[in-house]
Amino acid sequence: MNQKTVIITGANSGIGKAATQKFAGEGHTVIMACRNHDKSQPIRDQIATETGNDRVHLEQVDMGSFESIRDFCSTYREKYQELDILIHNAAYFNHGAPYKQSPDGIEITFATNAAGPFLMTMLLRDLLSDSDDARILHAGSNIIKHFLNPKKEIDFDHLRNEPGNPREHSVYINYRNSKMALLMLTFKMAKEFADAGIKTYSLQINGATMSKEALMKVKPGWRIIARIQNLFFRPPEFTANLYYEICTSKRFRDTTGVHFNHKLDVMQPAKVDGGIITDIKQGVGADVYPAYALNEDVTEKVWSICCELTLAHSKLKS
Numbered sequence: 001m002n003q004k005t006v007i008i009t010g011a012n013s014g015i016g017k018a019a020t021q022k023f024a025g026e027g028h029t030v031i032m033a034c035r036n037h038d039k040s041q042p043i044r045d046q047i048a049t050e051t052g053n054d055r056v057h058l059e060q061v062d063m064g065s066f067e068s069i070r071d072f073c074s075t076y077r078e079k080y081q082e083l084d085i086l087i088h089n090a091a092y093f094n095h096g097a098p099y100k101q102s103p104d105g106i107e108i109t110f111a112t113n114a115a116g117p118f119l120m121t122m123l124l125r126d127l128l129s130d131s132d133d134a135r136i137l138h139a140g141s142n143i144i145k146h147f148l149n150p151k152k153e154i155d156f157d158h159l160r161n162e163p164g165n166p167r168e169h170s171v172y173i174n175y176r177n178s179k180m181a182l183l184m185l186t187f188k189m190a191k192e193f194a195d196a197g198i199k200t201y202s203l204q205i206n207g208a209t210m211s212k213e214a215l216m217k218v219k220p221g222w223r224i225i226a227r228i229q230n231l232f233f234r235p236p237e238f239t240a241n242l243y244y245e246i247c248t249s250k251r252f253r254d255t256t257g258v259h260f261n262h263k264l265d266v267m268q269p270a271k272v273d274g275g276i277i278t279d280i281k282q283g284v285g286a287d288v289y290p291a292y293a294l295n296e297d298v299t300e301k302v303w304s305i306c307c308e309l310t311l312a313h314s315k316l317k318s
């Protein structure tokens with residue numbers, strides 16, 4: 001078997017944990033990139049024991065903190081030196097949570113779900129380019145369907161709590177903005193990294209059952225809704241198997257810059273002005289993503305904001 005070295009962020013619970021089990025069970029080297037080391041250590045130990053794979057490693061990282069990501073990447077380079085697969089699975093989404101900023105003064109959802117993954121990828125891309133089959137996977141969400149409404153746009157005016165633009169804080173708006181930004185980064189990185197042979201993919205996740213532990217992170221009122229959703233969602237192992245297929249299968253070796261659905265069909269941009277029936281079909285189906293994701297001006301803005309935010313941090317550090 002062609003053994004890979006894989007980083008999975010947020011590997012201590014839910015889909016990330018199930019993906020770690022899958023990759024480790026198949027004999028790959030897995031680096032679990034987790035925020036809470038003490039909480040994650042027994043999970044790492046359990047997976048290593050159950051799979052009989054002692055190449056399951058745990059490294060601490062807070063994906064919402066640029067300093068933590070830089071520390072992770074420099075430790076990673078020293079200890080592991082090679083990387084084939086980078087799975088950006090960790091995400092911030094907390095029902096009912098108040099407005100919060102990252103340690104770098106950025107709205108926490110965008111920092112954790114878009115700017116943080118961008119920085120980690122940029123800091124590790126040379127290792128990826130040394131791999132003969134490098135793949136990056138972004139965990140997307142069906143929340144981006146909101147952008148099928150042509151009036152919806154990413155709201156860049158609240159990333160740093162800019163004055164003069166009061167909008168009521170919404171966990172959902174922040175989350176959907178961050179996941180749309182991540183999809184745009186997927187398409188942009190595919191072009192930027194093509195010469196280096198690094199492929200980038202995004203997976204639209206429609207839902208995965210939340211573990212007891214994940215449920216406890218949710219505020220009690222919202223927990224009831226999450227429990228009801230759980231009745232309809234697939235287990236995390238289902239999505240973990242999709243991660244595995246996207247990142248290892250030969251059939252995607254020459255594919256890049258695509259957004260997959262849960263059947264691993266390549267999703268297509270939605271038709272705009274297709275009429276009400278088309279709108280309904282597109283809204284309920286899983287075949288298309290909003291055409292907004294291909295907006296080049298907005299994509300350039302996402303890219304330049306990510307560069308600006310992460311570069312500003314590196315200047316502060318030097």
Ligand SMILES: NC(=O)c1ccc[n+]([C@@H]2O[C@H](COP(=O)([O-])OP(=O)(O)OC[C@H]3O[C@@H](n4cnc5c(N)ncnc54)[C@H](OP(=O)(O)O)[C@@H]3O)[C@@H](O)[C@H]2O)c1
Binds near residue numbers: 011064089210
């Ligand atoms: N579950 C769904 O219904 C659903 C639907 C659409 C998309 N998704 C996407 O699927 C991915 C996995 O979700 P899940 O359902 O498996 O969620 P989960 O069980 O809540 O796991 C999320 C993971 O991300 C980690 N994380 C959060 N903030 C972090 C940070 N700042 N730094 C490092 N790690 C951090 C968490 O660590 P801690 O344990 O330390 O908090 C946890 O390990 C996410 O990208 C999510 O947006 C999920």
